[in-house]
Amino acid sequence: MANEEFDFVVVGGGSGGSVMAGRLSEDPGTSVCLLEAGGRGDSWAVKMPVGAVAMVPTRLNNWAFETVPQAGLNGRRGYQPRGKALGGSSAINVMIYTRGHRSDYDHWAALGNTGWSFDDVLPYFKKSEHNEHIVDAWHGNDGPLWVSQLRTDNPIHQHFIEAARQAGYPTTSDFNGEQQEGLGSYQVTQKNGERWSAARAYLMPHLGRRHNLQVETGAYAQRVIIEQGRAVAVEIRQGGNIRQVRARREVILAAGAFQSPQLLMLSGIGDGEDLRKHGIALQHHLPGVGKNLQDHPDFVFGYKSDNLDTFGISLGGSARMIKEMQRYRKERRGMLTSNFAECGGFLKTHPELPAPNLQLHLVVARVENHARTLHMGHGISCHVCLLRPKSIGDVRLQSKNPQDAPLIDPKFLDHPQDLEDLLEGFKLTRKLMNTPALAAYAKQDALTADVHSDDEIRAVLRARVDTVYHPVGSCKMGVDPLAVVDPALRVYGVQGLRVVDASIMPTLIGGNTNAPTIMIAEKAVDLIHAG
Incomplete structure (x- = not known):
């Protein structure tokens, strides 16, 4: 590394870090170094949308974490894939573009986070967004993050919307407009049938062109160096060498909901009693x-x-894939542009709720165990997740060795209300899947055909529930005793240190978390410029 000192050092090249490095380096008088433990995030597996099936179940561009045993899930360990490449989890996710509900952000503001109401953050969503299809007051059309309709041309979309009508559920053509509730087809972060990760949006156009932007891959952050109460450097391990990269102005942690708190603790910032147990100086x-x-x-x-029209393992499916490969090369359309979770939406378990508390993802393949368990033949799946669970977990250190994964404990179904709300979600989703409109796709219930009573549903939930990949909150923003960062995302008690990723969310938002993380980083840039 030719220059070991920069104005800003950003740790993590994911959705938050890519935005920070790209935006801060717009000023030619400001030098930025981005440190990413993974690779460049520009392989075919990343660019071709269906490549997600090669990454989510494996360690390709993926940290592939596990949780500690979950008491609410019969003692099972959950699986927690996290992106390990430029683009972070936006390089391996299913590319769904949703923002959450207006009330999510108004709630953040009500908790004391001034400047984070929906009206405050909407301009940053719009600033980031380059929506190819929707032009209205709710969307942006000039940002670096391309958002488009799916290009799969799969007839299941119309069947799904008709199924919603048959089940008596509302439909919508825009989950990010005036109202979120309803079922329909998702928009995705793609451009011309290719994945448009945060790195492709904010970082890659500037590599080799901006001399004030340096990006280091294979750079594992070990700790933040604190001198006289100020963050001044990041210690990294890269290619067998350990050295420091110094920051004149700020160190910005964007390592995600698991690794940002881990890095703070490894640096001596956290609960003093816990750190002493691991021999870490406070x-x-x-x-x-x-x-x-x-x-x-x-x-x-x-x-x-x-x-x-669904993915699977069969002779007919193989012949179809050969044609689809040719179509993708010529048109960038068809099944290889699929994000798998092509349809879905937001429902309420009870009509009087102020916002939807369930999200559905209809997948054009039979998915079991995060695509790690394969089956012969074809199929479809439908996810139902609880958007505002009451269970709250934590991230702890396994040891003071930075190479050891953190201990991840989401405490799934720890609060009894979560199980009851998911039970209602199970019933609503089954009603949808049993409609005549989906009969051509859902030929045989492979998992729950014999599940009928409420107790049987509770049992299958405990046996099969896991994450839908939206961890947040472990470095929460706020003004209360457990807040880690203030509303300007500055770490309490340490100068020159911010956290800019999903870990700062004080509460979960009602939707996929990639677009909100990008919004958070867009706003953080203005917070930094404001001083």
């Missing part, structure tokens, strides 16, 4: 670090199918 006692972990618990229905 720099600042901040008991909320790693607390307040929240995630969407999720159940997946699985159905066998003989419809070749």
